[in-house]
Amino acid sequence: DGGITQSPKYLFRKEGQNVTLSCEQNLNHDAMYWYRQDPGQGLRLIYYSQIVNDFQKGDIAEGYSVSREKKESFPLTVTSAQKNPTAFYLCASGIAGAKETQYFGPGTRLLVL
Amino acid sequence: AQTVTQSQPEMSVQEAETVTLSCTYDTSESDYYLFWYKQPPSRQMILVIRQEAYKQQNATENRFSVNFQKAAKSFSLKISDSQLGDAAMYFCAYRTRSYFTGNQFYFGTGTSLTVIP
Secondary structure, three states: OOOOEOOOOOEEOOOOOOOOEEEEOOOOOOEEEEEOOOOOOOEEEEEEEEEEEEEOOOOOOOEEEEEEOOOOOOOOOOOOOOOOOOEEEEEEEEEOOOOOEEOOOOOOEEOOO | OEEEOOOOOEEEEEEOEEEEEEEEEEEEOOEEEEEEEEEEEOOOOEEEEEOOOOOOOOOOOOEEEEEOOOOOEEEEEEEEOOHHHEEEEEEEEEOOOOOOOEEEEEEOOOEEEEEEO
């Protein structure tokens, strides 16, 4: 099946710990995105990547890091510098260019212990 | 930066009736895309409909249609013959057509739609 997968579905982080959220797509999309969703705030862009080995900060990149070593994969690390990481994280992908529409994965819920 | 405003945090509609969700946006660009996404309780974001700003004709997808008013920067979603499965959070989104601005999407804060049986 073609699509976007995110794992795990739920993730628990201890204070001072880095955690990594996985996002994989087999849609052959060039562009991939990470969003954070908080109640009442819609979706906010954390990082995005339009090609392999290149990525750009979004509006709320502080405390997060990403890599894009493969076209199919765009993992997000929530570092200990992110003081309020509890949120729902959505990964999206799309064909880079003028006609792009974003398609979303099922999301990961991150909770702090 | 572009902003997208959804002024109705919650809406409700009777099953089989029609409801319209509002969205306004602020931009200085002349060419862009607009989207409506649906997020049901499963939290999976699903594309509902897309509108290209250079097209005057309003987009339609089965029971979903939009009223795109470019001069007013308004992009409302009309759901006809509402069904129980339409209950969800609906997000309006804006995207520039310029590749060089990174294809960023800007989302509104959402409208929670309840469908009453």
